[in-house]
Amino acid sequence: MGEKWYFQSGPEGDVVISSRIRLARNVGDLPFPDLMSARQRAAFIQRVQAAVENAAFGEGLQLRYVDVGALDQSHRMALVERHLISLEMAKAGGGLLLSDDETVSVMLCEEDHLRIQIMGAGLCCEGCWQLADRLDDLLDEGLHFAFDERWGYLTHCPTNLGTGMRASVMVHLPALERSGYLRSLINSAYKLGITIRGTYGEGTSAEGSFYQISNQLSLGLSEKQVRDNLAAVVRQLAAEERRQRAQFCAEDPLAFEDRVYRALGVLENARLLSHREVIDCVSQLRLGIAGQVVEKLDFFTAARLLGETGANSIAAAHPEAQSARERDRIRAQIVRDILGRERRAREDRPPAEGRENQ
Structure with missing residues (x-):
């Protein structure tokens, strides 16, 4: 079993946490999920499972089925926490196809018949798209997705018409948030068809200065245009975030170091930690790693x-x-154990050995 993708760091990893490509798809001979009967839902899920079994994914991709409705509340919400299902699916139930490393997840019978989702570490929209496109083609062979020559892929929500694609990137913007410039940048991005939201999407707060950036519409745009537009905005935000970080450090390096080491001290020594405390402390720790204040x-x-x-x-x-x-x-x-293992591993590692994106 491969390591989970969210335990990794990827391109532009000092600012960009992850990338996601999501495709909304429906089959033409069924009503949308909110109008389907329980019998239709069960038959459709069996149909998708058969399509998955018959698809030639290759050795590198195996999908297992998860009956979300059969899970208890904590396991459902853990899937939401890892961005594998929506809060709506956690409440209503449904089906989920999931790869071992959780790079690939397919929600069944949520707002649309299928929500194909590919995630990866860092800025990797192109890699996510290639896998999503391949999976889309293979599933289409057995399911025959609803497509209109004028409107593109037919979806439950009109904003998803066209490509049916939503591209999103999770970014860490503590310096821009601190500077006060972030609000104007959010407004500028909106005019370009890009939305910047909280950690878990619309209506959520940006815990630890982690923001989700995504395209608003897909109608009238190609998949490549959507990806290119998003990547351009993300790179611009990342460049400005780095500039603000450098300015913050240069203006008061002692205060910068103090924030980082206070956070590290809490993580290394606290005996009780709330989830929010970990997020806030890791946010500061990431600043220190990026600024090479914390070298270990x-x-x-x-x-x-x-x-x-x-x-x-x-x-x-x-x-x-x-x-x-x-x-x-x-x-x-758990936090103390992770930091302890990392410290011991680095003590045992030869000086020349390192990892990317340190």
Whole structure:
């Protein structure tokens, strides 16, 4: 089983956390999911499973089926936490196709019949698109997606008409947030058809200065235009974020270091840690790694700290932890264990050995 994609760091990893390509698809001989009967839903899910079994994905891709409706609340919300299903699916149930490394996930019977989603670390929209396009073609052979020559792929929500594609990137923008420039940049991006939202999308806050950037519409644009437009905005934001970080550090290097090491001290020593505390501290830690203030840690470590400490992930993995306090204790232990393993690994590693995106 491969390592989960969110434990990794990719291109532009100092600012860009992850990339995602999502395709909304429907089949022409069924009503949209909100109008389907329970029998139609069950038959459709079986139909998709048969299409997956018959598709020639190759050795590198295996998808397993997850009945979201059969999961308990903590396991459902853990999937939401990892951006694998929507909050709506967590509430209503549905089906999920999932790869072992969680790069590939396909929601069944959410707003559309299928939501094909590919995720990867760093700025990697092109790589995500190539895999999504391949999966789309293979599934289309067995399911025959609804397509109109004028409107493109037919979707439940009109904003997804056309390519049916939503490209999004998760970015870390603490310096832009601190500078006060972020609001004007959000307004400028909106005029270009790009939306900047909170960590979990529309209506959510940007915890730890982590923002989600995505295209607003796909009608009238090619898949390449959508990807290129998004990548251009992300690169511009990343360049400005780096400039603001450098300015912050140059203006008061002691205050910059103090923020970073206070956060590291909490992570290394706290016995109780809330999920929000970890997010805020890792946000500061990432600043220190990018600014080479913290030389003994890297973005891989930061990714693992975030990936293993989600509130619902801990609840799912530790059902015996009935109280928030007990989960905070477990979270603090997980954080100390991760940092301890990384410290020992670096002590044992030859001086010349390193990893990308440090």
